[in-house]
Amino acid sequence: MTASAQPTRTAHIIRTDAEAISIAKALAERFAVDASVRDRERRLPVAELDEFSASGLWGITIPREYGGAGVSYVTVAEVIKIISAVDSSLGQIPQNHLGVLDILLQTASEEQKRYYFGKVLQGYRFGNAFSEAKSKNAGAFETTIRFDADGAQIDGEKFYCTGALFAHIVPAVAVNEQNQAFIAFIERDNPGLTVIDSWDGFGQRTTASGGVTLNAVRVPLSAVIPAHRAFDEPTADGPISQIIQAAVDTGIAVGALEETKHYARQSRPWIDSGLDHGWQDPFTIAAIGDLEWRVHGTEAILEKAGRAIDQALLNPNEDSVAHASVVVAQAKVLSAESALLASSKLFELAGTRSVLGKYNLDRYWRNARTHTLHDPARWKYHLIGNFLLNGVKPARHAWN
Amino acid sequence: MNALTQTAAAQPSLARSGNDLERARQLLQQTLLFVREQAQPWAGSGLAKASDDPYVISRFGDLQIRIEVAAALHERAEALRNAAQDPAEVSVAQAEAAIASAEALLAASNAEFELTGQRSPQLAALNDPLRWKYQLIGNYRLNGVLPPSLRSAV
Numbered sequence: 001m002t003a004s005a006q007p008t009r010t011a012h013i014i015r016t017d018a019e020a021i022s023i024a025k026a027l028a029e030r031f032a033v034d035a036s037v038r039d040r041e042r043r044l045p046v047a048e049l050d051e052f053s054a055s056g057l058w059g060i061t062i063p064r065e066y067g068g069a070g071v072s073y074v075t076v077a078e079v080i081k082i083i084s085a086v087d088s089s090l091g092q093i094p095q096n097h098l099g100v101l102d103i104l105l106q107t108a109s110e111e112q113k114r115y116y117f118g119k120v121l122q123g124y125r126f127g128n129a130f131s132e133a134k135s136k137n138a139g140a141f142e143t144t145i146r147f148d149a150d151g152a153q154i155d156g157e158k159f160y161c162t163g164a165l166f167a168h169i170v171p172a173v174a175v176n177e178q179n180q181a182f183i184a185f186i187e188r189d190n191p192g193l194t195v196i197d198s199w200d201g202f203g204q205r206t207t208a209s210g211g212v213t214l215n216a217v218r219v220p221l222s223a224v225i226p227a228h229r230a231f232d233e234p235t236a237d238g239p240i241s242q243i244i245q246a247a248v249d250t251g252i253a254v255g256a257l258e259e260t261k262h263y264a265r266q267s268r269p270w271i272d273s274g275l276d277h278g279w280q281d282p283f284t285i286a287a288i289g290d291l292e293w294r295v296h297g298t299e300a301i302l303e304k305a306g307r308a309i310d311q312a313l314l315n316p317n318e319d320s321v322a323h324a325s326v327v328v329a330q331a332k333v334l335s336a337e338s339a340l341l342a343s344s345k346l347f348e349l350a351g352t353r354s355v356l357g358k359y360n361l362d363r364y365w366r367n368a369r370t371h372t373l374h375d376p377a378r379w380k381y382h383l384i385g386n387f388l389l390n391g392v393k394p395a396r397h398a399w400n
Numbered sequence: 401m402n403a404l405t406q407t408a409a410a411q412p413s414l415a416r417s418g419n420d421l422e423r424a425r426q427l428l429q430q431t432l433l434f435v436r437e438q439a440q441p442w443a444g445s446g447l448a449k450a451s452d453d454p455y456v457i458s459r460f461g462d463l464q465i466r467i468e469v470a471a472a473l474h475e476r477a478e479a480l481r482n483a484a485q486d487p488a489e490v491s492v493a494q495a496e497a498a499i500a501s502a503e504a505l506l507a508a509s510n511a512e513f514e515l516t517g518q519r520s521p522q523l524a525a526l527n528d529p530l531r532w533k534y535q536l537i538g539n540y541r542l543n544g545v546l547p548p549s550l551r552s553a554v
Contacts, residue, residue: 261541279542282535284542285534285535285538285539288538288541289495289533289535289536290499290534290538292537292538292541293499296476297469297500298469300475300476301468304472327468329461330464333462380461381458381461382454384464385459385462386457388432388460389432389435389451389456390457
């Protein structure tokens with residue numbers, strides 16, 4: 001499958017936070033209709049993504065001085081949560097696009113910002129070629145960038161390239177001889193770029209998070225930004241990257257809880273309960289009460305994380321960025337817990353009939369289990385505790 | 401509240417969750433201080449200080465999450481009450497804050513015991529059992545049944 005390097009239609013320009021939320025809600029209603037079928041048949045959401053980016057939601061973080069709405073990250077998280085509640089693959093696909101917009105803001109030249117922000121406001125989508133399956137760890141890169149008189153050449157192999165298959169421009173991370181990371185913006189139809197639809201994970205099935213090969217890819221210097229600077233100095237880029245992941249999982253939790261209530265209402269009463277209806281079951285009722293407070297608590301922390309990011313953007317320094325990382329880590333732990341819990345309790349409270357294939361309700365658990373593996377929650381407890389107990393600030397990278 | 405509303409069940413109270421939250425924070429501070437200044441590292445860990453122990457560190461991370469989530473739900477319940485929202489929503493939000501705060505206090509008390517070997521006595525609210533708060537929330541969200549304090553007696 002190939003994508004054209006231009007959007008099929010010009011995007012709407014969103015002006016306010018409230019408009020972003022109301023557009024997200026309207027889109028979610030439409031995306032909900034075929035979400036189960038897309039998952040079951042692994043039908044890639046090409047038309048849905050065109051509608052999603054044409055709505056203007058992919059440009060809402062662009063600052064006002066560049067023509068965007070410069071919305072709060074509380075709003076960004078809410079938008080991703082709303083979409084993910086109905087289709088978490090669709091919710092995840094813009095994650096790296098939004099992350100790249102911030103790296104542009106932090107590290108690109110004025111001319112590059114005007115150019116790429118302008119493209120995104122027209123409806124262009126970025127899709128990442130960042131991670132590598134074969135490097136030592138998530139932050140190590142073997143893909144190289146070599147600068148010469150005519151521009152730069154990029155060579156390497158990428159995996160987990162969420163969004164690349166659907167993108168008009170593929171930003172790829174590559175390191176120079178000094179192991180400094182750059183991002184090259186590669187047009188989707190660049191002859192050296194191949195996007196491979198090889199993602200067959202059991203969850204997040206329609207993210208097309210497969211591979212990308214970069215074979216003597218040539219780009220002009222104007223298409224390269226010094227991405228490493230986003231982490232050399234304290235910026236909100238790590239927390240921005242992470243809050244979107246937490247918002248996806250919060251969305252899964254919200255969606256699974258809604259399904260739980262819907263199907264629990266229809267469940268049969270247990271034989272020993274002496275009741276006429278499943279919804280009267282005192283233990284089911286209390287279990288719903290437990291899920292409710294946990295999901296609401298997760299949403300409340302996600303909102304606080306958005307505010308912490310807004311602060312770090314407004315006033316970037318070691319302390320504001322560390323604080324944002326810590327609160328986002330809390331959101332990450334809670335959202336993973338809530339998504340896994342709600343998507344599993346769904347079956348317990350709705351009963352055996354809820355596992356029938358025709359309902360495809362297991363997609364919530366499959367999506368939760370898959371997406372929460374993005375980075376391990378066990379190290380978030382450590383990050384939070386080390387700051388609290390020992391005053392150690394979180395390492396700055398795209399996973400904190 | 402009027403003559404037709406019954407008071408058989410205790411009103412979910414923000415005062416209670418506020419108290420639980422405050423005590424949880426105090427226990428956390430005491431335990432942090434103890435681990436920083438007095439705790440011995442586990443001999444088998446090979447570490448010089450208990451505060452370098454990765455399991456102790458992540459234990460505090462977990463505890464802080466429980467406390468922050470309770471604080472966030474407490475603030476949310478306060479905001480809803482102050483905005484004079486739908487009384488049922490306010491009541492449910494207060495019940496959620498009460499559960500989260502009580503859980504945070506229990507978690508803090510367990511962490512205190514585990515990491516310091518001491519357990520500070522905590523007051524229990526036996527007249528206002530937590531288990532019926534789960535029921536209040538669930539019955540409203542699943543079945544649309546109003547919290548007891550808002551139900552008419554006739």
